[in-house]
Amino acid sequence: MKLKHLLFLLLAAATFSASAQSHKKKHTHSRHREATHASHSRRELAYDRPMPTGLPRPKLVIGLVVDQMRWDYLYRYFDRYEEGGFKRMLGEGFTCENTNIDYIPTVTAAGHTCIYTGSVPAIHGIAGNDFIVQATGKSMYCTDDSTVTGVGSTSKAGQMSPRNLLVTTVTDELRLATNFRSKVIGIALKDRGGILPAGHTANAAYWFDDASGNWISSTYYMNSLPAWVKNFNDQKIPEKYLKQDWNTLYPVATYLQSAPDNSAKYEGKFPGADAPTMPVKTSELYKGHLGMIRSTPFGNSMTLDIAKAAIQNEQLGKNTVTDFLAVSLSSTDYIGHQFGPNSVEIEDTYLRLDHDLATFFTYLDETLGKGNYSVFLTADHGAAHNPNFLKDHNIPAGTWDDAAAQKEMNAMLSDKYKVDNLVISMDNYQVNLNNIAIKKAGISADAIKLDCISYLQKQPAVQFAVDMQNANAVTIPVDLRSRIVNGYNAEHSGVIQVVLKPGYFSGHGATGTTHGTWAPYDTHIPLVFMGWGINHGSTTRQTHMTDIAATVASLLHIQAPDGCIGKTINDAIR
Ligand SMILES: [Zn+2]
Secondary structure (H helix, E strand, O other): OHHHHHHHHHHHHHHHHHHHHHHHHHHHHHHHHHHHHHHHHHHHHHHOOOOOOOOOOOOEEEEEEEOOOOOOHHHHOHHHOOOOOHHHHHHHOEEEOOEEOOOOOOOHHHHHHHHHHOOOHHHHOOOOOEEEEOOOOEEEEOOEOOOOOEEOOOOHHHOEOOOOOOOOOHHHHHHHHOOOOOOEEEEEOOHHHHHHHHOOOOOEEEEEEOOOOEEEEEOOOOOOOOHHHHHHHHOOHHHHHHOOOEOOOOOHHHOOOOOOOOOOOOOOOOOOOOOOOOOEOHHHHOOOOHHHHHHOOHHHHHHHHHHHHHHHHOOOOOOOOOEEEEEEEOHHHHHHHHHOOOOHHHHHHHHHHHHHHHHHHHHHHHHHOOOOEEEEEEOOOOOOOOHHHHHHOOOOOEEEOHHHHHHHHHHHHHHHHOOOOOEEEOHHHEEEEOHHHHHHHOOOHHHHHHHHHHHHOOOOOEEEEEEHHHHHHOOOOHHHHHHHHHHOOOOOOOOEEEEEOOOEEEOOOOOOOOOOOOOHHHHEEOEEEEEOOEOOEEEOOOEEOOHHHHHHHHHHOOOOOOOOOOOOOHHHEO
């Protein structure tokens, strides 16, 4: 007892003296600061210079989301990348080699939202590209907003805003932190790829309207397009690109990382084309279908063209505070869906994107000065290999017809409960029940859930069927469970999560590919930072998609978004 007592006293004394010392140190430190500050102000008065803000920040942050970019694409085509694109990012910047998505479903809207909010569907509400509002049973597109109208378009494509997003983005937090003096602009072919990253308080978001071939916005942001956007549209850039035809950047025989370019078994054709082969005669196929540019590498080139126009005309990075440009490159996703990861088309798309990025970074160097801006590049999700291709190489894979499963479950439930259409959607690998009909008929939703789960567990492609509200009671690997819990939003998600076997995805199309599952090909994404405030290096420790917003917030000395559950990747920032 005595010894313990003594030890305690010794410890207390040591702590006291340490804290007194640190207090003293702090005191002298702040006095020293005051002194320099005073002499600074005197000098400033003498020379009549504005007070420096003193807080170091980059002039501009550029977020680049490459839609459907698997992590391995950084290395799959590494030998053929130029010096100034992906290789420059890896060579100068900081790469987080093991960044994972911690929820399902891994789709575009949820991905872009997670990157910019550091949050997950359970909290941020964007539970899918489309989701069922459980209270009404109605399907909702993530950025649909009937209270606004298009600007630059009269079509429904303009009726978009971030109003379904329940939390702030890191771009919102930058606006709040600088009392709205920072400019924030979102740009992507896909409305959701520009709108969700730019947040609630953005100055603008622009996206592509297939009908007119114009870049448009909505009355959420503005009442008319700025002159520079009108001018950009007047240049008819989609036509200029599409008239060139899409040929491979290099001789097709040199594309060693892809299956021979005649794989009709694995690849989808363009409407009007005879076969899924290069060159794609876009000059003939585009007439009346300007939206075709989405499914060519030209879509990414045009996106970076308008990103440059935004920087130039909005004077981004020339502000007294940090500006933020959120860019998403959507064409990689459309091309991936149509042709799959083992195609000449995807290989060529990444070689062309690499070239476009190199040109873009050179433009940023010239406009803002090398080292004055910060960039991060990541992806909203990855993609599976084509199942036929995998099966041809003896790797287990396949598709699962979720529409047929819905029909069979409804027939079974209708027999038992005498109510039709009890399963209203299988979107996002989730069973969405007809809550209104269930209530009206006075039947037990729990009983229906059990019936559905027992049906689903018998399907050969299904590995697990999990009651979302009870995921913690189910015997499944912990990584799966946490992804289900993080993805479950009570207002916007179905009640049963279907987890397919690895290599399987829903649909019955034999060509191309998709994404949405927990498997590493869907959830392992690239994450590379470069430029102002970024260390050079890499880590293979596990990092998370939710860490991106937290890290950017730390870099900028601003508050993390209000639904953020990620952690700062310390080693990435100086
Ligand atoms: Zn996709």
